Amino acid sequence: METQLTLLFFVLVLSIFLGFELISKVPSTLHTPLMSGANAISGITLVGALLASGSGYVSQPLTVLLGTAAVTFATINVVGGYLVTNRMLSMFKKKGKE
Amino acid sequence: MDQFNTQIVVNLTYILASMLFILGLKMLGSPETARKGNLVSSSGMLLAVLVTLLDQGIIDYTWIIVGVCIGSLIGFIAATKVKMTGMPEMVALFNGFGGIASLLVGSAEYLSGLNQNAALLIAIYLTVLIGGVTFSGSLIAWGKLSETISGKPYLYNGQQIVNSLLLGVILLAGLEMIFFQGMFTENQFQILFIICLLAFMLGVLFVIPIGGADMPVVIALLNSFSGLAACAAGFVILNNVLIVAGALVGASGLILTNIMCKAMNRSLANVLFSGFGAVTTNGSEAKVGQGEVRPINTADAYLILEAAASVLIVPGYGMAVAQAQHSVRELGELLEANGAEVKYAIHPVAGRMPGHMNVLLAEANVSYDVLVEPGDVNPIMETVDVCMVIGANDVVNPDAKENENSPIYGMPIIETDRAKTVFVLKRSMASGFAGIQNPLFFKSNTRMLFGDAKESVSSLVTEFKS
Numbered sequence: 001m002e003t004q005l006t007l008l009f010f011v012l013v014l015s016i017f018l019g020f021e022l023i024s025k026v027p028s029t030l031h032t033p034l035m036s037g038a039n040a041i042s043g044i045t046l047v048g049a050l051l052a053s054g055s056g057y058v059s060q061p062l063t064v065l066l067g068t069a070a071v072t073f074a075t076i077n078v079v080g081g082y083l084v085t086n087r088m089l090s091m092f093k094k095k096g097k098e
Numbered sequence: 099m100d101q102f103n104t105q106i107v108v109n110l111t112y113i114l115a116s117m118l119f120i121l122g123l124k125m126l127g128s129p130e131t132a133r134k135g136n137l138v139s140s141s142g143m144l145l146a147v148l149v150t151l152l153d154q155g156i157i158d159y160t161w162i163i164v165g166v167c168i169g170s171l172i173g174f175i176a177a178t179k180v181k182m183t184g185m186p187e188m189v190a191l192f193n194g195f196g197g198i199a200s201l202l203v204g205s206a207e208y209l210s211g212l213n214q215n216a217a218l219l220i221a222i223y224l225t226v227l228i229g230g231v232t233f234s235g236s237l238i239a240w241g242k243l244s245e246t247i248s249g250k251p252y253l254y255n256g257q258q259i260v261n262s263l264l265l266g267v268i269l270l271a272g273l274e275m276i277f278f279q280g281m282f283t284e285n286q287f288q289i290l291f292i293i294c295l296l297a298f299m300l301g302v303l304f305v306i307p308i309g310g311a312d313m314p315v316v317i318a319l320l321n322s323f324s325g326l327a328a329c330a331a332g333f334v335i336l337n338n339v340l341i342v343a344g345a346l347v348g349a350s351g352l353i354l355t356n357i358m359c360k361a362m363n364r365s366l367a368n369v370l371f372s373g374f375g376a377v378t379t380n381g382s383e384a385k386v387g388q389g390e391v392r393p394i395n396t397a398d399a400y401l402i403l404e405a406a407a408s409v410l411i412v413p414g415y416g417m418a419v420a421q422a423q424h425s426v427r428e429l430g431e432l433l434e435a436n437g438a439e440v441k442y443a444i445h446p447v448a449g450r451m452p453g454h455m456n457v458l459l460a461e462a463n464v465s466y467d468v469l470v471e472p473g474d475v476n477p478i479m480e481t482v483d484v485c486m487v488i489g490a491n492d493v494v495n496p497d498a499k500e501n502e503n504s505p506i507y508g509m510p511i512i513e514t515d516r517a518k519t520v521f522v523l524k525r526s527m528a529s530g531f532a533g534i535q536n537p538l539f540f541k542s543n544t545r546m547l548f549g550d551a552k553e554s555v556s557s558l559v560t561e562f563k564s
Binding site: 004005008011012015016017018019020022023024025026027028029030031032033034035036037038039040041042043044045046047048049050051052053054055056057060062063064066067068069070071072073074075076077078079080081082083084085086087088089090091092093094 | 119120122123124126127128129132133135136137139140143146147150151153155156157158159160161162164165166168169170172173174176177178180182185188189192193195196198199200202203205206207209210217317318321324325327328329331332333334335336337338339340341342343344345346347348349350351352353354357444446451452453454456457460461463465466467469471
């Protein structure tokens with residue numbers, strides 16, 4: 001348990017540094033798509049929601065209900081986020097590439 | 099053995115999904131690869147979701163299907179129907195949904211009550227707290243952006259005291275949840291309910307004092323929070339991919355927040371706690387009437403534009419409100435056909451979210467390589483024949499450079515006042531959102547083109563065509 005937690009912390013710290021490195025050079029033209037694309041990624045919480053929602057209604061009714069609500073919201077976030085980002089990016093054009 | 103193998107497959111796939119997220123985000127950093135990057139990151143998401151469904155813990159798929167179907171339908175409709183001008187509200191709302199989803203995941207895990215040690219409880223507490231703040235904060239931001247509620251900063255006496263008290267109670271509730279169960283409340287439900295409620299209150303109190311013009315900072319920050327909530331949820335269910343993805347989003351949101359703050363030359367604390375505009379209007383009031391305003395009509399404006407060899411268009415929130423981006427693009431094309439060099443100067447905080455103007459202009463088919471940032475255009479401002487300020491105000495206010503008493507002193511601006519001629523398209527002489535007078539309007543090289551931005555630009559277009 002402790003080693004697993006330590007490892008996860010290690011992953012967390014590295015990811016944060018990686019995130020800072022990755023994003024720091026984005027041109028301001030792309031700030032909105034970057035934000036909505038990142039927002040879609042934060043819907044990854046869907047993974048946790050799926051586990052809760054599928055844990056069996058008979059034995060864990062409350063977990064399943066909360067989980068299903070979470071699945072719904074997270075899916076809106078994921079599906080909507082990616083689609084809207086794609087829609088925006090499809091409009092970013094250079095001259096002559098109509 | 100079989101279960102062991104599945105677990106390995108699941109974990110390896112999570113690593114692959116994390117890699118796809120990282121690659122996708124990196125590709126989002128350049129206009130050429132951005133669209134592909136979004137696809138890469140979404141395929142990472144698809145992989146992560148599919149492989150999760152293999153998990154041994156899932157014994158019933160009925161409810162999952164229900165949730166996914168409803169969510170996909172709503173997400174699809176929202177994403178395809180939203181107008182580009184409504185994008186800030188949409189992003190705010192999606193942020194909130196991410197937050198509430200994490201809150202629910204944390205709650206479900208808490209109430210299932212399986213071997214909860216202090217570390218797990220801390221993770222649950224943080225997930226619920228951050229998720230709740232993200233949710234209610236985003237709803238308020240959505241309300242302000244869609245003008246369901248007033249965009250004015252809302253300040254009251256004793257705000258700091260109320261906030262400090264709330265934070266104190268939240269801390270106490272956390273201590274009870276983690277270390278002293280049953281100290282104040284009878285059962286898990288009660289304490290969870292209280293923490294959710296407190297988190298919602300905190301989110302509301304955190305966003306409500308912040309004015310509409312500072313929304314780019316708030317949205318970027320809430321974006322970061324939604325990632326952090328997912329990250330905390332990762333510690334609840336001990337899952338790598340949630341932590342990696344959440345941390346990436348958290349970091350990217352923070353960087354955007356920082357960029358926005360720098361663009362206003364203000365600290366994050368100043369944006370969050372000062373209620374800009376509500377308290378700083380005095381001092382600038384006195385300077386009203388510092389000169390004469392020179393109005394111009396579209397016929398005269400056309401003559402000047404027609405003779406211009408270089409035109410710089412500076413859009414702001416007013417262009418979004420008037421939905422003038424298509425007419426602006428048309429005018430830009432006519433100017434180019436007339437032999438002028440046309441550029442668009444975009445201030446990082448113009449509009450209501452990071453990159454707001456860029457999205458609107460992209461929608462109107464303006465090529466992204468004619469969009470320039472203040473740092474690129476300020477050094478050559480003297481060579482610009484005509485600067486057209488369309489619905490922007492504070493980001494072109496020369497007080498930021500010249501008046502040390504101005505609340506926006508020190509903010510990097512687009513120095514349009516140094517262009518040969520400046521047209522300001524504006525409804526009336528009412529001051530901008532921040533309630534500050536803009537000396538640009540009184541400069542000798544400034545001409546005011548009063549009226550609705552869209553109508554003004556359209557009539558310029560008609561002049562050009564005739």
